[in-house]
Amino acid sequence: MSIFFVTGTDTDSGKTLVSSALLWRARQMGLTTLGIKPIASGCEQQDGGWRNRDALSLQQQSWPQLDYALHNPLRFPEAIAPHIAAELHGQHLSVTSVEQALQPVLAQKAQFTLIEGAGGWYLPLNNQGQMLSDWVAQHAWPVVLVIGLRLGCLNHASLTVSAIRQAGLSLAGWVVNHVDPDMPYQRENIATLQATMPAPCLGRIPWLEQASAENAAPFLNLQSLHLVDVG
Structure with a gap:
């Protein structure tokens, strides 16, 4: 069983696209898969409850699929910082509350599990200094x-890697996602990332007119993640 946490350099960096594509590839390898979005703000009413588009994408690429509430236990309608959205609904997020909410799904034993964060690495859970990265x-x-x-990604990437290391965690790999098709000197920026990132590159997703897990998956590889042997 392999579990990885997926974070991004910022909001809208493409975490869900990459996570869904990695899950899709793992399914093609014959692995059981599980995509989890612990916290999601920006949900819509669907099928009698709040549903988040990113979490639905992870659920779709999970096999076997679970009830939506397991894939995304903490969800709020407002598209704002999750801890602020939680307070609007009388809830208080903390490391303890996240752990309690995730216990049922973490008990599942998929061979390849991805847990996708919200926003960037330092996502506040509350105003007492706790962050999702603490969990x-x-x-x-x-x-x-x-x-x-995009412009600024070199700084954001380096800062995020430093924070991950400061937390005592390992960077398993990184993915470049072209979110700005008009960014100048893309190749030069990627060369700098390749020279400075202390982990293998898992792929480079070009700008996609139809951004989907299936379309993005051919640009990614799982080999460097050293998944469990299921043979």
């Missing part, structure tokens, strides 16, 4: 970093 550190999960290729 990740408790479990010592290796981290996959999604780098949204």
